[in-house]
Amino acid sequence: MEKTHLNPSEGNAWTRLTSSKWFVYILVAPLFLVLFAYVVYPFYQTFTESFSGDHALSNYKNFFNIASPANIEALWTSIYISVISVICCAIVGVTMAFLLERYNFPGRRILSILVLVPMALPPLVGVLSFTFLYGESGIFPRMFQHLFGLEQVPFSLKGIWGVIVVHTFTMYTYFYLTASAAIKGLDPALEEAATSLGAGRIRVWTKVILPMLTPSIVASSLLVFMISMASYTAPLMFGVERTMTMQIYLSRTNGNLDMAATQSMILSFVSITFLIIMRWYQNRRNYQNLSKGISVHRSEVSSKGMKVMATIASFVGTLILILPILVLILISFSVDGAWKTQILPTDYTLDHYQALFTDERTWRPIWNSVRMGLVATFGNIIFGVAAAYAMVRLNFKGKTLLDILIMVPWALPGTVVAVNLIAAFSTESIFSFNQVLIGTFWILPLAYFIRHLPLVFRSTSASLVQLDQSIEEASRSLGATWWYSFRRIVLPLTFTGILAGTLLALVQSFGEFVASILLYSTTTIPLSVAIFQKLYSFKFGTACAYGVLQICLILIVLIISEKLSKGSAGSAI
8 A cells, every 4th residue: 555655844834824713714715706706796787787777677567567478478487387397307207216226127227227318418409309309390290190191290299398398308317316316225114114004105105205305306306497497499499489588588689688687587586486495395304314224125026917018118218218319310410401391311411420520610619619618617626626625624604605605506597697697797897807708708618617616516515525524634633734635635535526516517518508599609609509500590410410429528528427436436445
């Protein structure tokens, strides 16, 4: 075992500094400054702009004007879609987690792998694939129309329920992941005790299992609700004309920034209210498992009929999960403009993939997304890890405020974050170093940084909470400086948590669309906006080639994450 020699002379200044009672405030001061400059200040600018106009409340009166109900209708539509999306995602995600964690049946292994496929589909790409599969001119509606000789397609995804179906498919994984982890930790003795006392299967579910899953369900509900409230492409593609995100986009593009600010504030109020309600519901009871925590063993499905049904269900489930990616790959080889009324494209080419890496105009959005994502994620690592360490290890005044400021961007839809940045940095300010940031390269990485900082912060915090503080204290008692202990002990032992948050932030940056559509310029078009533009130019082949590349980038990130996690686990042992 390699010996680690502590260097007592490694920065005596550090020793004096870290022993000072003011050291903690030196550490957290930059965090507060960054959060004030890029979260509080933009939010305040939007707030003040929402009150500009003929008189202070004119924009809010116009919003709630019954004679012109577009905004009210958009608000209720967004809330309705978000709430139903949460319910549907919870049903699918928790049910899948329970089945795959509790039962062994034919096809379980492949399903347990493929169930995470939607994570590789960015929201925009997921909407694109569902449009090609089940939209009004999609493959399956046309196929049934052709088979039965119908004048019109017999079915298609459209309207609010089309949006909810897409949301359910692309977001149920949030519930699946958290519920799977919670179910693994459930003690079967609790269910056995309830059953021995005469409780039926449904009562055990409602009184034992679901209450113990509440923390994970609440966390997933918040995430799905925020993403659904910010949804733009799905409502647009499926003909839902009035949602809050759509109204904000229209106000912004029409130059009505006062109303865009007002709509953003109301959307912020709804999102934060949902956050408060869910947190209140979670805090009503104690969900700690006080039993011995024996792991659950999967039950084998023994009935022949059930095995046949499970096999059929597994096959159908596998097909449903892989079809969106398969159709994207297929159409990415189709000739632009050649696929019109046919069931499948008839002409194919490799030109789209060749153009991705040889045509400068086609390559630029890819390079933009990679650069901007890396810049934003680098900032997330520095400030996310520092904030997590400050919250878990240090005691200082303003701790609760720091936690709230970091999590506020996650409680706000991407549209609102974008409008806040527009309101704050359309003119010169001290926080933008006396530069106008709107229209420059830096505005998009800044938006990604703000949006995804909570991911690195929460993931790192979870790892730090599990790390015994006595290990760090032992290092300090042997003469190591604070920086030496942090660099050689804390960082290696929390590497897996930091890596998980970092790569999730990077993946989200690659697929970020809602904030990007409001902030991009002609020279800073990211990959997600390029897909959207190609789609509306009816260049389906190019759009799908972009989508396949985006999926590949995300898969590469996930594979690297898995390799690094295993490597760090091995080195720790």
